[in-house]
Amino acid sequence: MADINIRRVEKSYGDTRVVHGVDLDIRDGEFVVILGPSGCGKSTLLRMIAGLEAISGGEIAIGGRVVNDLEPRQRGCAMVFQNYALYPHMSVAENIGYALKIAGIGKAERRARVQSVATAIGLEDYLDRRPGQLSGGQRQRVAMGRAMIREPKVFLFDEPLSNLDAKLRVQMRLEIRHLHQRLAATSVFVTHDQIEAMTLADRMVVMNQGNIEQVGAPSDVYDRPASTFVASFIGSPPMNLLPGRMTESGQHVELADGQHVPIPTALAQGRAGRPVTLGIRPEDIRHGPAAGGSGLTAKFDFLEELGMGRLFHGTLGGQDIIMHATDKTPPVFGTAVDIAFDPSRLHLFDVETGKRLAGESGRADKEQWSGYRATA
Amino acid sequence: MRRAYFKNNWIAAALVAPQLLIIFVFFYWPTAQALYWAFTLEQPWGGGNQWVGLENFQAIVEDEYYWNSVMVSIIFAFFSTLLSMGMALVLAIAADRQLNGYKFYRVGLIWPYAVAAPAVGLAFRFIFNPSAGLLSHLNQIWPGIWDPIMNGDHALAMVIFAGAWKQVAYNFIFFLAGLQAIPRSLTEASAMDGAGVLRRVRDIQLPLLAPTAFFLLVINITDSFTDSFGIVDTMTAGGPARATDLMVFKIYEDGFRGLDYSGAAAQSIILMLLVMVLTFFQFRYIERRVHYT
C-alpha cells in the first residue's frame, strides 16, 4: 500500500512562502496530475514528496509512514526529471542498473533485469551507448527505465515530456499511461500542459500560487471549475468570464451593457441585486436566437477556422468573448448578431473571492445541446 | 565558418605586436640565451665565452648532487600535488554541500593564493619552528620528534606542506567551480536511486570532475617544479644537507651563488625538457581517460 497523505504542508525559502498549507490525499495506485502555471509550486511540492526538498511545515506520509525526516532513498519513490538527469559518464545499461548496483544486487541478476526493462522501453539495442549519443526521446525512455527498474511504490514525474516535440509527447503520454496500467504504482505527475493533465489523470490537482485551487476528475474540473482561476486556466480557448449583476428578480444576470442573461432559478439563491461573474465556455455559446427567448447580441470581429469548428472573436457587454461554433452559419462581422448561451452550462462566481457560487451542468443536458465539446 | 578578418594585414600585425614582443622579450629571448649558455663556458664577470658542446650537461649528469635534487623535486611534486589537490577536493565538496560556515571559508580559502611564496615560506617557518612554533609543544612531550632544522625528512615534509598549502586555494576554486557545474539534478537522481552522500561523491561527482582534476594535475605538477623557489629559499635554503634542494633552487644556487652560469643554464634546459615530457605523458596517458560523451 502506498497512498500518500499530505497534511497542511508548507514550504518557505527564507521569508518567502511558496507553498501555503496544502492538503491532499492520493490513493494507492492512483494517477494524480498536478497542474498549474509556472512558479505555482508544483515542483516544490513534488520534491518535498521525493525528499529532495525539506518540508517547512506540516506532514507527508507515504504508505501510512510519516516521511518528513527520511532520506529520499528511504521513501521508496522513483522520480523522472524534466531534463532526464541521466549520468553522462555511464552507459544506458549502467544508468538503468545504477539503483540495483547501489542496492547490492549481483551482476547476473542486474544484467537480466536491465535487459527486461530495456526490452519494455524498446532500447535493447542501445544498452552500450552513452546518454550523449541518444536522441531526446530515447533519453526520456532511459530516464523512465531507470525509474521502473526498482519497481517503486511511488512514481514521481516532474514535467518529463516538456522537452519533447509534439508528436513524441503524445506517444510518450500513451506509454506512461500503459506503464501505469501495468505497474499500478501510485503516480504523481507534474505538468503545466492541460492536455497532458486531462488525458493522463485519474484525478487532477490544480495549483495556483502555492495553494490547491481544486482537486477532481478531469471532467469534473472542466465542468465545474471551483474558481475563476481554474475556469480560465483549464480549457483552450478559456472560459469567457463576464462581469455582471444579479437582477432583483434573481432570474437574470445583467451585463455591463444592460443585456440580460436568463439563468436557472437554482443559481440565483440569495444573490439578488449582487454583483457576480458569469462564466460560459466558448463551446456552450451558439448562433441564433434561443428558443426560450434568451436572446443576446454580440459583435464579432474575426474568426479562426479550426476545421472541426470555428472560433469567433468579438465583444459582449464590453468584454472580449470567444464563441466556438460548429454550425455553418455564414459569419457576420461588425454588426450585432444573435447568440445564445446554453442555460444549463452557465457558471457563476463570486466577484471578490473568485470562488464558484453555483451552476451545475449535467451530462444529460449536454447531450441534448447541439454544441460540441472540445477536448481542450 | 566565416571569420572576421582584416583587409590590411599591417593592422593585425600592429595589434598582435605588443603581445608578441612581451613573449619574445621575456620568454624566447631568455630561453635562447640559456640554451646558448648551456653549450658554452660563460665567464662569471662577463666578457668572452667558449663553446664547450655537451660538457656542461655531462658535468651535470655526473654530479650526484644533481640527481639528489631531481629525486627531491619528484618527491616534492608528487606529494605536494597529492596533498593540495586532496585537501582542495575535500574542502570543495564540503563547500558545494553548503555545510556550516561554507560562506566563510569559500572566501577565506581564496586568499592564500594571493600571498607571495616567500611570505608563505616565512609564515610557515615560524609555524613549524621546532623551538617556538606550533609543533614545539610536541617537542616538549617527545623531544626531537619534530626537527626540520636537523632532520632532512622533516624539512622536506615541511616544504611540501607549505607548497601544498599555497596551491590549495587555486585548486579549491577550480574544484568548486567544477562541482557547481555538475547539474544538481544528477546528484538528486542518484539520491533517488538510493545513493548516500559518499556514494554520490564517488559515483557521480568524482567521475564528472575528472577533466577539472586533470587540468589541475598538469598545472600543479608544472608549478611544483618551476614555482617553488620562494618557499625553499625562505624556509630551508635547500638544507639540511640538501634534503630540500629542489631543481629550481639548485639552479639559482649554482648560477647566482656559485656563479656557474653555464651549469645553471644547462640545468634549466633540462628542467624545461623534464616538465615538457611530463606534461606530454599526462596528456598522452591520462587525458584520454577523462573526457566523456
Ligand SMILES: Nc1ncnc2c1ncn2[C@@H]1O[C@H](COP(=O)(O)OP(=O)(O)OP(=O)(O)O)[C@@H](O)[C@H]1O
Ligand atoms: N531555492 C529557492 N529559493 C527561493 N525561491 C525558490 C527556490 N526554488 C523555488 N523557488 C520559488 O518557489 C516557487 C515555486 O517554484 P516551483 O519550482 O515549485 O514552480 P513550478 O510550479 O514547478 O514552476 P514551473 O512550471 O516553472 O516548473 C517559485 O516562485 C520560485 O521562484
Ligand SMILES: [Mg+2]
Ligand atoms: Mg517545475
